[in-house]
Amino acid sequence: MVEARTPFASFYACELDPRVRRAFLLTGSNEVANDVVHDAFVALYPRYDSVDHPGRYLNQTVLNHCRNLARREGTRRRGLGRLAGSGASVEAEVDLLDDVLATLPFNQRAAVVLQFYGQFSHAETAAALGCPVGSIGPWISKALATMRRELR
Amino acid sequence: MTIDLQDRLHNALTQRARQAHPIADLDGVIAGRRRLVVAATGPAAQHRRYRSVAWLGAAAVLALAIGGAWMAQRDDHAITIRAAADPGTPRLCAVFLVPIATPAQAEAVGAVLTAMPGVSRLVYMTQADAYREFVALFADRPALVNSVSQSVLPSSWRFDSTLEPDQTTANLAPLRADSSVYETRCGTNPGELAGGVVDVEGAMLTTPTGHTGTSGSPDAGSSLSTGEPGR
Numbered sequence: 350m351v352e353a354r355t356p357f358a359s360f361y362a363c364e365l366d367p368r369v370r371r372a373f374l375l376t377g378s379n380e381v382a383n384d385v386v387h388d389a390f391v392a393l394y395p396r397y398d399s400v401d402h403p404g405r406y407l408n409q410t411v412l413n414h415c416r417n418l419a420r421r422e423g424t425r426r427r428g429l430g431r432l433a434g435s436g437a438s439v440e441a442e443v444d445l446l447d448d449v450l451a452t453l454p455f456n457q458r459a460a461v462v463l464q465f466y467g468q469f470s471h472a473e474t475a476a477a478l479g480c481p482v483g484s485i486g487p488w489i490s491k492a493l494a495t496m497r498r499e500l501r
Numbered sequence: 502m503t504i505d506l507q508d509r510l511h512n513a514l515t516q517r518a519r520q521a522h523p524i525a526d527l528d529g530v531i532a533g534r535r536r537l538v539v540a541a542t543g544p545a546a547q548h549r550r551y552r553s554v555a556w557l558g559a560a561a562v563l564a565l566a567i568g569g570a571w572m573a574q575r576d577d578h579a580i581t582i583r584a585a586a587d588p589g590t591p592r593l594c595a596v597f598l599v600p601i602a603t604p605a606q607a608e609a610v611g612a613v614l615t616a617m618p619g620v621s622r623l624v625y626m627t628q629a630d631a632y633r634e635f636v637a638l639f640a641d642r643p644a645l646v647n648s649v650s651q652s653v654l655p656s657s658w659r660f661d662s663t664l665e666p667d668q669t670t671a672n673l674a675p676l677r678a679d680s681s682v683y684e685t686r687c688g689t690n691p692g693e694l695a696g697g698v699v700d701v702e703g704a705m706l707t708t709p710t711g712h713t714g715t716s717g718s719p720d721a722g723s724s725l726s727t728g729e730p731g732r
Contacts, residue, residue, distance in 0.1 A: 357531075358527055361525075361527050361530065362525070362527075365523050365525055366523045368523075369521055369522075369523035369524075370518040370521040370523065371518075373517075373518065373520070373521035374514055374517060374518055374521075379520075379521060379522045382521060382523075383522075383523065383524050383536070384536040386523075387526060387529065387530060387534075387536050388535055388536055390530040391529075391530050391533055391534065391535055391536075394530055394531060394533070395533075417637065417640040417641075418637070420640070421633075421636055421637070421640070439516060442509070442512075442513055442516075443513045443516045443517050445513075446509060446510060446513040446514075447513065447517060450510075461510060462514060465507060465510040465511045465514055466511065466514035466515060466518060493506055493507070496506060496510075497506060500506070
């Protein structure tokens with residue numbers, strides 16, 4: 350991303366959508382997701398021309414916001430109430446996985462969302478979460494193991 | 502389990518992400534409008550866009566917490582009026598009520614504000630809202646957050662004023678006539694209002710001069726539902 354910088358407006362237009370969707374998956378709220386991402390853009394705007402990787406900067410800011418929110422909420426333990434009623438419908442499947450996902454610690458949840466939805470590499474995920482690359486694999490393994498156990 | 506969990510996750514997340522509704526607000530970004538005020542859950546999230554004002558409230562508490570002298574004086578029904586404005590945007594104003602203000606008192610103030618010209622987007626923020634906002638604003642300062650409880654945070658009315666600060670001040674005069682009001686300030690930027698200035702995230706914050714707080718009556722005001730009569 351060292352090539353000529355696209356104007357901020359274009360960058361915003363391209364980047365808003367995927368970022369809000371990822372934030373939505375992490376926060377579970379459209380309103381919060383839009384707020385979190387917009388605050389990150391607000392923070393980015395004055396330094397857009399000076400930061401090396403605006404996309405990475407946004408990722409970090411958004412993830413930090415989400416982490417702070419998650420920390421305040423505590424890990425959601427919504428239980429698996431929907432498990433019993435889960436038939437074959439798509440909605441049930443989505444709700445089910447969402448519920449299980451919600452019980453994971455933030456870093457594991459974020460790593461799972463970024464990898465399986467955002468198609469992030471481990472390096473990108475690590476940069477966004479501000480952690481060593483080596484942490485990502487174990488987090489995802491742990492997350493998947495927990496989810497398998499919960500889903501059994 | 503016929504499908505691998507990783508595929509299920511990918512499918513479910515993709516499906517879920519379709520329910521997201523990105524809302525573009527490039528003007529807001531360029532104008533520097535912060536939105537993450539009360540991002541917790543539910544209706545409280547409607548208080549976004551009021552972060553500038555939130556700074557004032559949080560700053561009040563910050564100053565109070567640090568100052569230590571704020572417990573000395575106490576006026577149970579005092580209301581602080583502060584207003585701030587970002588250049589080029591509607592002026593953000595807030596009427597802070599004392600922490601133990603009753604819902605009835607808050608409603609009375611809200612009624613006055615609703616009738617006031619130039620007031621839009623009037624929102625009531627409970628102590629619980631204020632606390633969530635405070636925690637969010639100072640999430641990176643756990644020591645500060647831990648030192649403040651919800652009961653000392655003021656509930657408040659937040660609104661935009663399209664009028665000049667002087668005019669807003671004049672319009673708020675009726676509230677000042679009430680014995681419950683002891684201070685009115687308006688300005689074109691938060692720094693202008695400052696009795697003292699605290700820097701948080703690069704923002705200029707005001708320090709109240711005579712704001713009062715109390716640890717009594719933790720539920721005061723927090724049961725009042727939010728409403729936006731100005732919208």
